[in-house]
């Protein structure tokens with residue numbers, strides 16, 4: 001059942017095959033097809049209540065590509081990037097690749113490994129440029145509440161810190177895959193205790 005859930009949907013597979021067969025295989029706009037960016041803008045409006053013009057949207061090959069592009073655009077050599085632990089495995093190298101310095105912040109088991117505003121405050125220096133937030137968290141599956149996010153956002157506003165938010169797991173929040181993430185979270189807790 002899980003294999004079916006995480007496989008590429010049949011509609012997407014067929015659309016890919018049809019696109020190749022109709023020779024739409026050449027260079028196109030670097031930020032992605034206009035139609036696709038317009039569809040992404042529509043999704044953000046309908047599902048997230050966010051107003052973005054397609055011109056503010058760039059399509060990428062996965063999350064790491066998008067995040068690395070953002071880091072390349074934002075990081076100057078020596079800038080510090082705050083990464084709450086645990087984090088996605090490749091973040092430190094992606095930050096170092098763009099000249100940044102990863103600053104790892106310990107989070108508490110008792111708080112489901114979610115970063116608090118106080119933990120964030122304690123890790124800020126005059127070199128802090130960016131904060132990574134992943135919500136829901138991958139690998140823990142923890143989901144921040146609105147209040148927790150507001151408190152973090154306030155600290156970032158006060159200190160002129162850019163929030164790099166990854167929501168790659170958000171589509172699964174109300175779906176069965178969240179159960180899988182929570183299962184991983186339970187396993188992680190188990191390993192922390194034993």
Ligand SMILES: Cc1ncc(COP(=O)(O)O)c(C=O)c1O
Pocket residue numbers: 061062063064065088134137138166168169
């Ligand atoms: C928080 C987070 N960061 C990075 C990635 C890596 O994404 P990709 O393989 O699309 O580059 C994932 C993938 O699930 C993720 O959940």
